[in-house]
Amino acid sequence: MLHKFIKEKQITPFQLLVAFYFLAIFISFLLLRIPGVYKEGQEVSVLDSLFTAVSAVSVTGLTVFDLSETLSDFGVMILMIIVQLGAIGVMSIGTFIWLLIGKKIGLRERQLIMIDFNQNQLSGVVRLLKEIIKILFVIEAIGAFILSVHFMRYFDSWSEAFKHGLFAAISATTNSGFDITGHSFQPFYYDYFVQFISMILIVLGAIGFPVLVEIKHYLWMKNPAFRFSLFTKITTVTYGVLFLVGTLVILLIESFNTLKGLPWYEKIFVSMFHSISTRSAGLTTIDVERFNEATNLFLSFLMFVGSSPSSVGGGIRTTTFAIAMLFLINFANGRKEIQIFGREISMEDILRSFAVVILASLMVLIATMLLSITEPDATIAEIIFEITSAFGTCGMSLGITENLSAAGKIVVMALMFIGRVGLLSFLYTLGGKAQKPKYRYPEERIIIG
Amino acid sequence: MLHKFIKEKQITPFQLLVAFYFLAIFISFLLLRIPGVYKEGQEVSVLDSLFTAVSAVSVTGLTVFDLSETLSDFGVMILMIIVQLGAIGVMSIGTFIWLLIGKKIGLRERQLIMIDFNQNQLSGVVRLLKEIIKILFVIEAIGAFILSVHFMRYFDSWSEAFKHGLFAAISATTNSGFDITGHSFQPFYYDYFVQFISMILIVLGAIGFPVLVEIKHYLWMKNPAFRFSLFTKITTVTYGVLFLVGTLVILLIESFNTLKGLPWYEKIFVSMFHSISTRSAGLTTIDVERFNEATNLFLSFLMFVGSSPSSVGGGIRTTTFAIAMLFLINFANGRKEIQIFGREISMEDILRSFAVVILASLMVLIATMLLSITEPDATIAEIIFEITSAFGTCGMSLGITENLSAAGKIVVMALMFIGRVGLLSFLYTLGGKAQKPKYRYPEERIIIG
Numbered sequence: 001m002l003h004k005f006i007k008e009k010q011i012t013p014f015q016l017l018v019a020f021y022f023l024a025i026f027i028s029f030l031l032l033r034i035p036g037v038y039k040e041g042q043e044v045s046v047l048d049s050l051f052t053a054v055s056a057v058s059v060t061g062l063t064v065f066d067l068s069e070t071l072s073d074f075g076v077m078i079l080m081i082i083v084q085l086g087a088i089g090v091m092s093i094g095t096f097i098w099l100l101i102g103k104k105i106g107l108r109e110r111q112l113i114m115i116d117f118n119q120n121q122l123s124g125v126v127r128l129l130k131e132i133i134k135i136l137f138v139i140e141a142i143g144a145f146i147l148s149v150h151f152m153r154y155f156d157s158w159s160e161a162f163k164h165g166l167f168a169a170i171s172a173t174t175n176s177g178f179d180i181t182g183h184s185f186q187p188f189y190y191d192y193f194v195q196f197i198s199m200i201l202i203v204l205g206a207i208g209f210p211v212l213v214e215i216k217h218y219l220w221m222k223n224p225a226f227r228f229s230l231f232t233k234i235t236t237v238t239y240g241v242l243f244l245v246g247t248l249v250i251l252l253i254e255s256f257n258t259l260k261g262l263p264w265y266e267k268i269f270v271s272m273f274h275s276i277s278t279r280s281a282g283l284t285t286i287d288v289e290r291f292n293e294a295t296n297l298f299l300s301f302l303m304f305v306g307s308s309p310s311s312v313g314g315g316i317r318t319t320t321f322a323i324a325m326l327f328l329i330n331f332a333n334g335r336k337e338i339q340i341f342g343r344e345i346s347m348e349d350i351l352r353s354f355a356v357v358i359l360a361s362l363m364v365l366i367a368t369m370l371l372s373i374t375e376p377d378a379t380i381a382e383i384i385f386e387i388t389s390a391f392g393t394c395g396m397s398l399g400i401t402e403n404l405s406a407a408g409k410i411v412v413m414a415l416m417f418i419g420r421v422g423l424l425s426f427l428y429t430l431g432g433k434a435q436k437p438k439y440r441y442p443e444e445r446i447i448i449g
Numbered sequence: 450m451l452h453k454f455i456k457e458k459q460i461t462p463f464q465l466l467v468a469f470y471f472l473a474i475f476i477s478f479l480l481l482r483i484p485g486v487y488k489e490g491q492e493v494s495v496l497d498s499l500f501t502a503v504s505a506v507s508v509t510g511l512t513v514f515d516l517s518e519t520l521s522d523f524g525v526m527i528l529m530i531i532v533q534l535g536a537i538g539v540m541s542i543g544t545f546i547w548l549l550i551g552k553k554i555g556l557r558e559r560q561l562i563m564i565d566f567n568q569n570q571l572s573g574v575v576r577l578l579k580e581i582i583k584i585l586f587v588i589e590a591i592g593a594f595i596l597s598v599h600f601m602r603y604f605d606s607w608s609e610a611f612k613h614g615l616f617a618a619i620s621a622t623t624n625s626g627f628d629i630t631g632h633s634f635q636p637f638y639y640d641y642f643v644q645f646i647s648m649i650l651i652v653l654g655a656i657g658f659p660v661l662v663e664i665k666h667y668l669w670m671k672n673p674a675f676r677f678s679l680f681t682k683i684t685t686v687t688y689g690v691l692f693l694v695g696t697l698v699i700l701l702i703e704s705f706n707t708l709k710g711l712p713w714y715e716k717i718f719v720s721m722f723h724s725i726s727t728r729s730a731g732l733t734t735i736d737v738e739r740f741n742e743a744t745n746l747f748l749s750f751l752m753f754v755g756s757s758p759s760s761v762g763g764g765i766r767t768t769t770f771a772i773a774m775l776f777l778i779n780f781a782n783g784r785k786e787i788q789i790f791g792r793e794i795s796m797e798d799i800l801r802s803f804a805v806v807i808l809a810s811l812m813v814l815i816a817t818m819l820l821s822i823t824e825p826d827a828t829i830a831e832i833i834f835e836i837t838s839a840f841g842t843c844g845m846s847l848g849i850t851e852n853l854s855a856a857g858k859i860v861v862m863a864l865m866f867i868g869r870v871g872l873l874s875f876l877y878t879l880g881g882k883a884q885k886p887k888y889r890y891p892e893e894r895i896i897i898g
């Protein structure tokens with residue numbers, strides 16, 4: 001039905017997607033202008049409400065004001081709802097577009113994610129949405145329960161503990177990274193339990209919806225013929241490798257800086273948490289401004305790469321990065337075909353990854369130039385960090401967000417929007433008409449961008 | 450013969466290339482340790498001589514000491530010889546490797562650059578070298594003559610005028626960008642004649658040797674069937690477009706900064722000169738530290754792109770950038786084949802350009818991280834500028850070169866070396882074994898990397 005609608009109205013999936021996001025942002029903006037959203041005496045400009053709406057819908061988490069000081073309890077609830085819907089939208093649209101393109105891919109991959117989209121499209125979309133909402137809610141509910149019980153030690157009342165537990169669980173699972181503590185997760189610097197639970201929630205949100213579905217089917221279905229898809233293998237391995245490399249780099253550089261003289265487990269936790277968090281969550285347990293410039297440049301790189309496709313994260317995506325790296329290694333060895341996990345990567349996917357990398361790099365360059373003009377007081381390092389954070393929908397900042405000029409805010413908003421909408425589907429939907437090349441290996445498609 | 454030697458000894462052209470550069474650097478280093486090269490009382494460390502050798506052989510022009518204060522007249526002569534040989538080596542090796550790979554390309558393109566490499570390889574190489582030396586010397590001689598005559602107004606003696614005229618002509622034509630004024634071309638800020646002549650010399654050096662040969666044949670040969678190759682068309686158009694965009698960006702941003710209130714011709718000349726110069730020459734007429742950070746970030750981008758293949762310039766090369774952009778535009782329009790100037794770009798070239806872009810970006814990222822650790826006093830903006838300058842063998846600097854730590858010098862040297870050796874031929878020679886895909890348009894190969 002949706003497919004028919006798209007066909008008859010000559011609307012491309014891309015246009016539909018952009019329209020959806022504009023609508024979602026507009027509604028969120030209106031919600032954030034309801035009287036009572038902000039604490040009494042707090043003046044929030046129209047631009048700042050819009051910025052917050054874009055940041056929440058795209059689950060980025062950059063803030064131009066301190067949420068804990070500015071938002072009322074009602075406002076916090078509104079924000080939670082926007083973030084929640086944003087995360088569901090992001091996940092389902094990502095997956096939906098993939099399925100739409102998947103029509104050209106063949107049955108096998110679609111079967112693997114267990115949504116029979118072909119037979120009845122409306123019921124397919126509904127089932128997809130249900131599945132996503134179910135998985136997200138189950139993860140969040142368990143996370144919120146554990147964190148709430150744990151937070152009893154910090155707060156006098158059950159309701160305060162629950163409010164913070166729920167918000168932290170949603171913030172971590174949706175990878176939005178908003179905080180109502182006023183200092184991200186810094187109050188939990190010594191609370192390894194909270195950090196551990198949060199890391200698990202972050203990973204579950206960022207690892208990609210198809211991966212979660214496949215894991216679920218692997219655990220519950222007892223089908224001996226079940227095989228993890230190439231996409232799941234590549235994205236999960238890449239996610240893991242980036243996590244390890246990120247942890248090591250932070251550990252290595254910061255052992256001479258912020259982590260100097262700390263006990264080993266503290267070093268490990270700070271490194272692990274921020275490596276995981278740059279993938280898209282944006283939560284921090286220490287003030288990242290204290291990190292070495294080299295560390296922050298590497299974090300910028302990690303945010304640029306981002307997380308899995310069809311997840312709540314952004315960036316160029318793990319698979320894009322993986323293909324670029326595999327391609328480079330293969331190319332240096334004189335091979336053109338990328339073979340991995342007993343499969344061959346399609347030439348189309350290689351070209352897609354090329355397009356995503358180039359477009360993303362150009363975007364970051366232009367945005368950095370613009371901000372360096374509009375924000376004369378910010379250093380290039382701070383600007384690159386801010387820009388990659390927006391593009392990767394991560395939401396970490398070296399502290400310049402609140403002081404951005406109006407023009408600067410618009411650039412960052414555009415980047416969160418383009419980062420979310422653009423590279424996720426733009427190149428997918430527009431660039432999919434090429435002819436199939438011939439290959440000697442069986443092909444299997446994976447998601448890029 | 451050379452080809453045979455390579456085959457029998459199992460040496461790849463890449464290994465030969467690396468060996469050549471190591472040898473050239475070592476000899477240059479020894480030359481720069483000859484007593485009398487430096488003025489009396491000047492102590493130059495082994496590392497700094499090595500740095501200068503790498504900088505000269507790769508015609509980059511980054512300097513860790515003030516040449517005018519440190520080098521004797523004899524030293525200036527030695528440096529000129531090294532730069533001259535470096536430029537010839539760079540040009541001929543670039544072209545030679547292309548010819549070697551050109552064996553797979555078909556006769557037509559080789560005929561266009563008029564060197565019959567197939568029939569007798571040794572004579573082919575010798576003719577190639579002769580042709581390059583002839584063209585370079587003719588350009589330099591004319592440039593040196595014009596500049597020397599003009600410099601008579603600055604200097605008391607003919608010999609001083611000639612020394613500076615010759616050095617400036619060689620510096621511009623080889624795009625090495627070394628200066629013996631102590632302040633690059635800043636003494637000629639108001640001398641539009643010198644700037645104009647220099648810009649022409651810079652372009653002739655950076656536009657690519659095959660382009661020069663084709664232009665020569667076009668002008669002299671009166672062959673009605675003569676057609677400029679696709680390579681020449683793409684690289685020249687890209688060079689021109691980048692020049693125009695660079696000029697406009699500098700003009701636009703700096704009109705509110707360094708160029709504020711200046712007469713229009715002064716604005717135009719500063720913008721044009723630095724746009725041309727970033728392509729690989731590295732000469733400057735004003736202190737680029739005074740430029741806006743946004744301008745310098747854009748200059749970094751221009752240096753990263755660099756100049757034509759088989760020229761004295763570096764970077765990822767105009768053709769790599771052109772293909773990446775054409776690919777992106779085509780991809781967004783759902784087309785996979787890049788058609789331009791009535792030809793279709795080979796898929797292999799697209800993949801090569803992908804490999805070059807990714808490898809270069811990774812290199813710049815890693816080098817920037819390393820320098821941000823070894824140079825705690827330098828800003829990321831200064832480091833990115835330095836790194837792209839080294840990679841693009843441009844030689845501009847925001848002033849940190851002289852204060853680099855030993856480790857920092859080694860990183861920059863490695864980058865000049867890898868930038869010169871690596872992406873020029875590394876991916877060419879190693880990555881050329883793939884099967885031919887099928888195409889509907891006639892194909893023609895161009896040079897990348």
Ligand SMILES: [K+]
Pocket residue numbers: 059060061175176177280281282393394395
């Ligand atoms: K986030």
Ligand SMILES: [K+]
Pocket residue numbers: 508509510624625626729730731842843844
């Ligand atoms: K240079």
